[in-house]
Amino acid sequence: MYSVASLLLLVGMGLALWRALKGPTVFDRILAVNVFGTATVLMVSVIGFMGTSRDLVDIALIYALISFTGTMAVLRFVEYDEDRKRAEASR
Amino acid sequence: MFLLAIAFKACVTRNLFEAAMLFGIFSFLSATLFVVLDAADVAMTEAAVGAGVSTILMLSTLAVTGHSVRPGPKGRQMLSAAVAVALGLTLIYATLDMPKLGDPTAPVHTDALAKHYIEVSPVETGIPNMVTPLLASYRGYDTFGETAVVFTAGIGVLALIGRRRRKDGSLVEDGKGEDATVEKHRVLRVVSKQLIPAILLYAGYVQAHGDFGPGGGFQAGVIFASGLMLYMLLVGIDEAERVLKPRVMELLIAIGLLIYGGVGVINMLQGGAFLDYTTLAHDGQHGLHYGILAVELGVGITVTAVITTIIYAFAGHMRARQVEGHGHSDAPEGAQAQVLEGEGA
Numbered sequence: 001m002y003s004v005a006s007l008l009l010l011v012g013m014g015l016a017l018w019r020a021l022k023g024p025t026v027f028d029r030i031l032a033v034n035v036f037g038t039a040t041v042l043m044v045s046v047i048g049f050m051g052t053s054r055d056l057v058d059i060a061l062i063y064a065l066i067s068f069t070g071t072m073a074v075l076r077f078v079e080y081d082e083d084r085k086r087a088e089a090s091r
Numbered sequence: 092m093f094l095l096a097i098a099f100k101a102c103v104t105r106n107l108f109e110a111a112m113l114f115g116i117f118s119f120l121s122a123t124l125f126v127v128l129d130a131a132d133v134a135m136t137e138a139a140v141g142a143g144v145s146t147i148l149m150l151s152t153l154a155v156t157g158h159s160v161r162p163g164p165k166g167r168q169m170l171s172a173a174v175a176v177a178l179g180l181t182l183i184y185a186t187l188d189m190p191k192l193g194d195p196t197a198p199v200h201t202d203a204l205a206k207h208y209i210e211v212s213p214v215e216t217g218i219p220n221m222v223t224p225l226l227a228s229y230r231g232y233d234t235f236g237e238t239a240v241v242f243t244a245g246i247g248v249l250a251l252i253g254r255r256r257r258k259d260g261s262l263v264e265d266g267k268g269e270d271a272t273v274e275k276h277r278v279l280r281v282v283s284k285q286l287i288p289a290i291l292l293y294a295g296y297v298q299a300h301g302d303f304g305p306g307g308g309f310q311a312g313v314i315f316a317s318g319l320m321l322y323m324l325l326v327g328i329d330e331a332e333r334v335l336k337p338r339v340m341e342l343l344i345a346i347g348l349l350i351y352g353g354v355g356v357i358n359m360l361q362g363g364a365f366l367d368y369t370t371l372a373h374d375g376q377h378g379l380h381y382g383i384l385a386v387e388l389g390v391g392i393t394v395t396a397v398i399t400t401i402i403y404a405f406a407g408h409m410r411a412r413q414v415e416g417h418g419h420s421d422a423p424e425g426a427q428a429q430v431l432e433g434e435g436a
Binding site for chain 2: 017020021029030032033036037040043044047048051055056058059061062063065066067068069070072073074076077080081
C-alpha cells in the first residue's frame with residue numbers, strides 16, 4: 001500500500017515539476033513549487049511509515065510549517081516587484 | 092534524474108526568479124533523498140534551510156540587484172565555465188573512489204571508530220539519537236568551530252552590506268511602501284498569526300528534543316528564524332524592527348557563541364578539559380546532558396540572530412531602493428544604491 005502511494009506521489013511530483021519547468025507565467029511556477037512541496041511532505045511521511053523510524057514525521061511537519069513562509073515570501077516578492085515596475089514605468 | 096533536470100534548467104535560464112523557484116524544488120528533492128537514505132538529521136536541516144530561509148535570501152538578493160543575467164565579457168565567461176567543469180570533473184572523479192551504496196565492506200561499516208560510536212555512544216551518553224552527542228560532545232570542538240563560522244558569516248554580511256546609514260551616520264528608518272501593502276491581505280494576516288506561534292513552538296521542540304529525535308540547535312535556529320521572518324513579511328520590516336530590535340539581534344549573535352564558549356570555560360574552571368561536560372554535575376552523564384543542552388541553545392541563538400540580521404540588512408537595501416523608486420529620496424541615498432547595483436552586476 002505504501003509503495004503504491006509513494007509511486008502515485010512520484011507521478012504527482014513529476015507533473016508538478018513539468019509545470020515548473022515549462023512555466024509560462026510566474027504563478028504557474030509558484031503553484032508548481034507549492035504543489036511539489038505538499039507532495040514532498042506526503043512523500044516524507046509515507047517513507048517514514050514504510051520504515052521503522054517515526055521521526056521522519058517531524059521532518060514532514062517542518063516542511064508543512066516552513067514552506068508556507070517560503071511561499072509567502074515569494075508572493076510578497078512578486079508583489080514588490082510589480083510595484084517597482086509600475087513605479088519605474090510611471091517615472 | 093529529477094535533480095539533474097532541475098539543475099540543468101536552473102543553470103540555463105536567464106531569469107533568476109525562475110532559477111530561485113527551481114532551487115526550491117531542488118531542495119525538496121534532496122531532502123527526500125536524505126530521507127530515503129535514512130539521514131533524518133540532515134534531511135531536517137535541508138528541510139529547515141531549503142524550504143524557507145534560502146528561498147527568502149535568494150529573493151531578497153534579487154530584490155536588491157534585479158533579476159536577469161547580464162552576459163559578462165566572453166573571456167571571463169569561458170574562465171568561469173572552465174573552473175566549473177574542472178570542479179565538476181574532480182568531484183565526479185572523487186565519487187569513483189566511493190564505495191557502492193549499501194556495500195557491506197564500506198569503511199562506514201568496518202571502521203573501528205564508526206563502530207565505537209554506534210555501539211558505545213548510546214550506552215556511554217544515555218542519548219538515543221547518536222548524532223547529537225557526536226556533534227555536540229565527541230566533536231564539540233568541530234561544532235564550536237562551525238558556530239564560529241556562522242558567527243563570522245553574520246559579521247561578514249554586516250560588514251559588507253551593513254544596515255543602511257545616511258551620510259550623517261543616522262539609520263534609514265522611514266519605509267513607506269513596504270507596510271502599506273499589508274493592510275490589503277486580511278486572510279493572510281489571520282492565517283499567519285495562527286501559524287507563527289506554532290512555528291516558534293515547534294522550533295522550541297526541535298531545540299529541546301534533539302537528544303531523542305532528529306534536531307538540535309542549527310535546525311531549531313533556522314526554524315525559529317523562519318517564524319520570525321513570517322512575522323516580518325506579515326507586518327512589514329519597520330514594525331518588526333520595533334519589536335525585534337536589530338541591535339539586540341546583533342548582540343545575540345555574540346551571546347550565542349559566548350554561551351557555547353562559556354560552557355567550555357566553566358568546564359575548565361571545574362577542573363575538566365575545555366568542553367568536557369561531565370564536570371557540570373555530580374553524575375557524569377547528567378553533566379553531559381546539561382552541557383549538550385546549553386551548547387545547543389547557544390548554537391540556536393546564534394543561528395537565529397545571524398539569519399534575522401542578514402534579513403534586516405537586505406531589507407534595509409530594499410527599503411532604500413523602494414524609497415528611491417517612489418521618488419522622495421535624498422540624493423546621496425540614490426547614488427549609493429546605484430553604486431551597489433553596479434557591484435551586484
